Amino acid sequence: MSACALLIDFGSTYTKLRAIDLDARRILGSGQGPSTVTSDIMIGMKAALADLEKRLGTLPRFKYRLASSSAAGGLRMVTVGLVRELTAEAARRAALGAGARLVGTFAYRLTKGDVEQIVALAPDILLLAGGTDGGNSAVILHNAAALGRSALACPVVLAGNRSAADDAVALLGTREVIACENVMPEFNQLNIEAARAAIRKVFIDRIVHAKGIDRAHAEFDEVLMPTPAAVLEGVKLLADGCAGVSGLGPLLVVDPGGATTDVHSVASGEPSVAGVIPQGLPEPRVKRTVEGDLGMRHNAATIVEAVGLERIAADARLAPTRALALLDLIGRNMERLPQSAEEAALDQALVRTSVKLAVARHCGNLETVFTATGPVTVQHGKDLSNVGAVIGTGGALVHSRDARAVMEMALADAAEPLSLRPKQPKLLLDREYLLYACGLLGAVEPQAALELALAHLEPIDTEVPHE
Amino acid sequence: MSTKQKVLVTGVIGSDTHIVGNRILSMALEAAGYKVIALGALTPAVDFVKAAVETAADAIMVSSLYGQGELDCRGFRDLCVEAGLDDILLYLGGNLVVGKQAWPEVERRFLDMGFDRAAPPGTRIETVIEWLGRDFAARDRRPHPRKA
Numbered sequence: 087m088s089a090c091a092l093l094i095d096f097g098s099t100y101t102k103l104r105a106i107d108l109d110a111r112r113i114l115g116s117g118q119g120p121s122t123v124t125s126d127i128m129i130g131m132k133a134a135l136a137d138l139e140k141r142l143g144t145l146p147r148f149k150y151r152l153a154s155s156s157a158a159g160g161l162r163m164v165t166v167g168l169v170r171e172l173t174a175e176a177a178r179r180a181a182l183g184a185g186a187r188l189v190g191t192f193a194y195r196l197t198k199g200d201v202e203q204i205v206a207l208a209p210d211i212l213l214l215a216g217g218t219d220g221g222n223s224a225v226i227l228h229n230a231a232a233l234g235r236s237a238l239a240c241p242v243v244l245a246g247n248r249s250a251a252d253d254a255v256a257l258l259g260t261r262e263v264i265a266c267e268n269v270m271p272e273f274n275q276l277n278i279e280a281a282r283a284a285i286r287k288v289f290i291d292r293i294v295h296a297k298g299i300d301r302a303h304a305e306f307d308e309v310l311m312p313t314p315a316a317v318l319e320g321v322k323l324l325a326d327g328c329a330g331v332s333g334l335g336p337l338l339v340v341d342p343g344g345a346t347t348d349v350h351s352v353a354s355g356e357p358s359v360a361g362v363i364p365q366g367l368p369e370p371r372v373k374r375t376v377e378g379d380l381g382m383r384h385n386a387a388t389i390v391e392a393v394g395l396e397r398i399a400a401d402a403r404l405a406p407t408r409a410l411a412l413l414d415l416i417g418r419n420m421e422r423l424p425q426s427a428e429e430a431a432l433d434q435a436l437v438r439t440s441v442k443l444a445v446a447r448h449c450g451n452l453e454t455v456f457t458a459t460g461p462v463t464v465q466h467g468k469d470l471s472n473v474g475a476v477i478g479t480g481g482a483l484v485h486s487r488d489a490r491a492v493m494e495m496a497l498a499d500a501a502e503p504l505s506l507r508p509k510q511p512k513l514l515l516d517r518e519y520l521l522y523a524c525g526l527l528g529a530v531e532p533q534a535a536l537e538l539a540l541a542h543l544e545p546i547d548t549e550v551p552h553e
Numbered sequence: 554m555s556t557k558q559k560v561l562v563t564g565v566i567g568s569d570t571h572i573v574g575n576r577i578l579s580m581a582l583e584a585a586g587y588k589v590i591a592l593g594a595l596t597p598a599v600d601f602v603k604a605a606v607e608t609a610a611d612a613i614m615v616s617s618l619y620g621q622g623e624l625d626c627r628g629f630r631d632l633c634v635e636a637g638l639d640d641i642l643l644y645l646g647g648n649l650v651v652g653k654q655a656w657p658e659v660e661r662r663f664l665d666m667g668f669d670r671a672a673p674p675g676t677r678i679e680t681v682i683e684w685l686g687r688d689f690a691a692r693d694r695r696p697h698p699r700k701a
């Protein structure tokens with residue numbers, strides 16, 4: 087029998103398993119149980135294992151049993167920085183890149199009200215930044231003191247002005263503080279790796295226990311990271327490849343979910359057209375954005391709000407009143423799956439809109455600035471027009487009756503020439519929900535992980551690009 | 554000069570692309586021992602201020618060459634005050650206005666706007682370095698440190 091791996095996702099709704107034959111680069115089978123982190127995680131885990139066993143006959147001996155988790159609200163984080171577009175933004179990006187769910191972002195001096203709000207949010211981790219190295223220390227020290235005096239119980243990752251770090255640690259008091267490199271050591275220089283690593287470490291050392299996930303420790307070896315981070319790791323491996331196997335190159339992944347729509351990209355994002363001047367904070371090559379207002383179930387109302395009921399209804403070929411009635415149905419039951427052709431059509435319109443808006447926000451934009459010598463084109467954000475592949479993942483996309491029609495919404499549109507969305511990428515569907523598994527497995531056997539993902543991503547034929 | 558290395562933010566304001574003088578100035582200031590945060594050409598006024606906040610800059614050196622200086626720099630000191638940089642040293646230089654106008658009058662206009670010094674066209678770098686040395690020394694002699 088060849089070596090096998092078990093990959094576990096302790097999700098917010100389900101406990102999902104993938105059993106992999108490492109030598110054959112093949113999925114042996116999948117299992118699923120409910121998510122029971124809030125009561126006893128073992129109930130869901132046992133149900134998922136039983137489900138898997140039913141499909142496989144017998145469970146093999148697993149060489150690796152690796153888990154990720156987005157259960158119990160995910161990795162809930164608050165970030166604090168100084169200037170909103172500078173260190174506060176860098177802190178936000180570090181947290182998102184670590185797979186966090188951002189529940190609050192703050193800038194400048196924290197007021198009493200801010201601190202009360204942070205304490206009430208009760209995040210799992212707070213990331214405190216502010217000031218370049220040798221730069222402003224007054225604000226981070228003020229904020230450290232304010233948090234130090236507060237009832238905030240969670241660990242703090244400190245990633246601000248190096249010159250203020252020792253004093254900030256002292257001011258933060260007795261709570262656990264992990265000091266690491268500044269998210270912006272020099273002006274406009276983004277440095278989020280150290281903070282990401284520190285967040286990941288706190289997650290493994292503390293949060294996994296705090297959330298009760300480690301009660302299932304008999305059934306796994308390690309919880310390596312939050313699930314969104316596992317997806318991001320998988321995406322990175324797919325893009326960059328590993329020793330011996332080349333990856334797909336620059337790519338974009340869209341993951342429309344029940345509560346949010348996530349977009350990941352691995353690409354430098356530099357201007358693809360000569361003469362265009364990039365502006366603003368440098369972009370991370372590996373970037374994750376989360377659209378909290380675009381969720382197929384929990385935020386269906388805000389999707390509709392964003393483009394208007396008329397547009398959604400027209401896209402679903404439903405009368406607006408009918409669409410409204412169906413939206414009401416979804417609103418009252420978040421777990422509801424489409425039960426009629428009309429409901430499926432509405433879901434299709436919602437997921438198309440989510441993908442379109444989320445990818446448009448993730449990708450950069452061009453802007454024309456008129457100067458004395460004539461127009462100059464500047465770029466905000468990443469230019470992703472030349473990425474070679476766009477991958478779709480997540481239940482809403484996989485279960486769509488026409489996944490291509492959804493994924494096309496991620497593409498550039500001649501009607502919006504300033505949006506730097508992918509022009510002619512290959513479209514691939516992650517039908518087996520493998521990206522998280524690829525990210526986890528990549529930590530121990532990158533080549534097997536990569537070849538597994540490459541073998542299972544399903545090409546979606548595209549028509550002649552719609553110009 | 555006090556022990557801490559002084560931090561200067563430089564850039565060319567507004568839609569102005571004349572980068573040469575600003576770059577020479579930035580390099581010379583770095584060689585003179587300052588830490589220079591160079592924002593380059595086409596820099597909006599607010600970006601100078603944001604950079605100065607994060608880096609706890611001691612001075613902002615604004616270049617304006619293309620003749621729109623007066624428009625671009627209006628309210629610059631107010632922006633600084635708004636961001637908590639009440640007392641930051643503000644210099645301006647280049648070709649500040651269009652056409653031939655008497656310098657003392659032009660200078661007055663910019664000093665009234667809240668700049669500490671305005672440099673006429675052709676100002677030599679040595680002069681700028683000398684001004685900085687003097688102005689910082691004067692500030693460091695003040696009884697209370699102004700900056701956190």
Ligand code: B12
Pocket residue numbers: 457458459568569570571572573574575577578614615616617618619620621644645646647648649650651652671672673674675676677678681
């Ligand atoms: C080269 C040049 C260009 C190049 C710029 C190339 C580039 N990317 O840098 C190009 C061809 C693109 C150009 C375009 C234009 N230009 Co032109 N250009 C010049 C020129 C010939 C030289 C500028 C230069 O590099 N000087 C050399 C450097 C070393 O000197 P400096 O910039 O003055 O800087 C020194 C000092 O001023 C000082 N200093 C500079 N900044 C600061 C800041 C502080 C705080 C301090 C204390 C000191 C200081 O220190 C520097 C070193 O000693 C000048 C004329 C001139 N001889 O100055 C015109 C000039 C600046 N341009 C001018 C004009 C009108 C334009 C255009 C509007 C023309 C047009 N209609 O298209 C455009 C504007 C483009 C734009 N949007 O910015 C006018 C400005 C008129 C005015 N202010 O009243 C000038 C003065 C020519 C003229 N006599 O009419 N230009």
